[in-house]
Amino acid sequence: MAKNKLKVGVIGVGAIAHDRHLPYWKELEAEGRAEVIGVCDIIPERVEMIGEKFEVEKRYRSATVMLRNADYDIIDVCTQNRGHAPLTIQALESGANVLVEKPMAMNVKECREMIQAAKKAKRKLMVAQHQRFETRSEQIKEAIVRGDLGEIYYAHGQVLRRRGIPGWAKFHIKKESRGGPVIDIGVHVIDLAVWLMGCPKPIAASGKVYRMFGDRDDLCNAEWGENYTRKEFDVEDFASAFIRFQNNITMSVQVSWAANIPESVESLNILGDKAGATTIPPAIYGYGRDALTSTRFDWLPEQEGHRMEIRHFAECVGKNKPVRVKPEESLEIQKIIDAIYESSQKNREILIR
Ligand SMILES: NC(=O)c1ccc[n+]([C@@H]2O[C@H](COP(=O)([O-])OP(=O)(O)OC[C@H]3O[C@@H](n4cnc5c(N)ncnc54)[C@H](O)[C@@H]3O)[C@@H](O)[C@H]2O)c1
Structure with a gap:
């Protein structure tokens, strides 16, 4: 060898x-x-x-x-x-x-x-956090670093499934997973938004998590299959949250594994005073005196995020380079997640230190 x-x-x-x-x-x-x-x-x-x-x-x-x-x-x-x-x-x-x-x-x-x-x-x-390694994320990140968005002040993320409870593993069991869509898919959209915005420090979060029907016997989980035991389901199936960061930046986020909506959606919008960005499709929306401008990056060949993340980590270890997803940044994301759960339980905003 x-x-x-x-x-x-x-x-x-x-x-x-x-x-x-x-x-x-x-x-x-x-x-x-x-x-x-x-x-x-x-x-x-x-x-x-x-x-x-x-x-x-x-x-x-x-x-x-x-x-x-x-x-x-x-x-x-x-x-x-x-x-x-x-x-x-x-x-x-x-x-x-x-x-x-x-x-x-x-x-x-x-x-x-x-x-x-x-x-x-x-x-x-x-x-x-493989989404940081997808082409669309890298293009938006590059534009933001170049200053194309100007002063960033708000992000809005949604990952809403109509019927998509992951039933093949133990995602729906609190002692195995801690929670439902907040920690499972919220972690992706919050991490991506925070990274794109330059990792502003979170200072407070307010949220409400709901378990409305994930545990019901009559629930049709058509999109993701019927393979979990309903009575084991003890996490949330929907959540809505509002997060405050330093520098007057805020984010709102909604996540669900199951919600009564027309169809599943995944979106992230980031607003700046010069332009705004979306990640799906990857695009920048700006303005001039006489026109609104749209720049879309979706003609770029998409790179598979997990593949690029694994290649990146191997390179960092092999060549002793710093990793893109710093563990200290992931700690800040976990602080937000913990604060959302605590806020929901206490019915008030939670300060993050
Ligand atoms: N990045 C993504 O898009 C993405 C997608 C799916 C899952 N995930 C994450 O990956 C993780 C696994 O998800 P999954 O869908 O593969 O679940 P899974 O249940 O299919 O696989 C987990 C495996 O770990 C094994 N295991 C548990 N405890 C172990 C231990 N102590 N020692 C050895 N093996 C052990 C289980 O037997 C199981 O085979 C979760 O944390 C999930 O959040 C990430």
């Missing part, structure tokens, strides 16, 4: 590892830049199936055994949310750099412990 090949291990080989992470690590393997030397899952048949399919010889049912048996350059944590912090910390302590799926963790306390562990081990840690 060439010396500069990164030794990679994946912990939690369910849907996202199978569909995105492993194919892209194998792509790097084919290029001679990495090698997947171990996979781990607590479900024995799953780890065997994945090992066969992706030709990974070492298959483990315990992360402790896996980390003891080899020195990994990179551990990719793809378990459900509950496993993110403990497995990340364990992997960092073993000497690996860690890419961990979103959300960073279940709460702010866990995020702080992960950052502490990365600092102590002097290893890289990055949360897999």
Whole structure:
């Protein structure tokens, strides 16, 4: 094995590892830049199936055994949310750099412990916010950095599914995931908006989360399948929130896994005094004295976000470069998420420190 090949291990080989992470690590393997030397899952048949399919010889049912048996350059944590912090910390302590799926963790306390562990081990840690790596996001980011939007003051994000409760894993169970659409899909749109706006510091959030019918036996979950047990559903299915940042910037956001709306929507608008931006389609909307202008970037070939994020992380580890999604930025996103849940429970705005 060439010396500069990164030794990679994946912990939690369910849907996202199978569909995105492993194919892209194998792509790097084919290029001679990495090698997947171990996979781990607590479900024995799953780890065997994945090992066969992706030709990974070492298959483990315990992360402790896996980390003891080899020195990994990179551990990719793809378990459900509950496993993110403990497995990340364990992997960092073993000497690996860690890419961990979103959300960073279940709460702010866990995020702080992960950052502490990365600092102590002097290893890289990055949360897999793949939307930051999509072409559309990069184009808008470039325009914002160039100053095309002028002074940014507001963002509005919506990720609303009419019937899209993810039922194949444990997203709908609070002790496994912490929450529903706020932490599952809200984390994407909030992270993207905050990154695009230059990471202003959040100072307060107000929100309301609702569990209106995700747990009802008569619910038709047509878009995403009928494969979850209704009585286990103990997270929210809808949420609306308002976030304040330093520099007079605000954001409103609405997310749902299931809502009685005409059709599912995904949108992010960012407003500046010179122009506004949307990410879907990627476009800038400005004005002159006599005209309104629209610049669309959707003719660009789209790059798959997970693919680019994995290539980026491998490059950062291989060449000792800083990661795009800094763990301190992910901590700020988790603060917002925690504040939305707390605000909903207490029925008031929560200050963020
Ligand atoms: N970036 C994205 O767009 C995106 C999309 C889907 C999921 N995700 C995230 O990826 C994570 C996994 O989601 P999924 O849909 O793949 O779930 P999944 O249930 O299909 O896969 C998770 C796997 O982790 C395994 N696991 C749990 N605890 C473990 C442990 N201690 N050691 C080893 N294996 C363990 C489970 O057995 C399961 O096979 C979630 O945190 C989710 O938020 C991200």
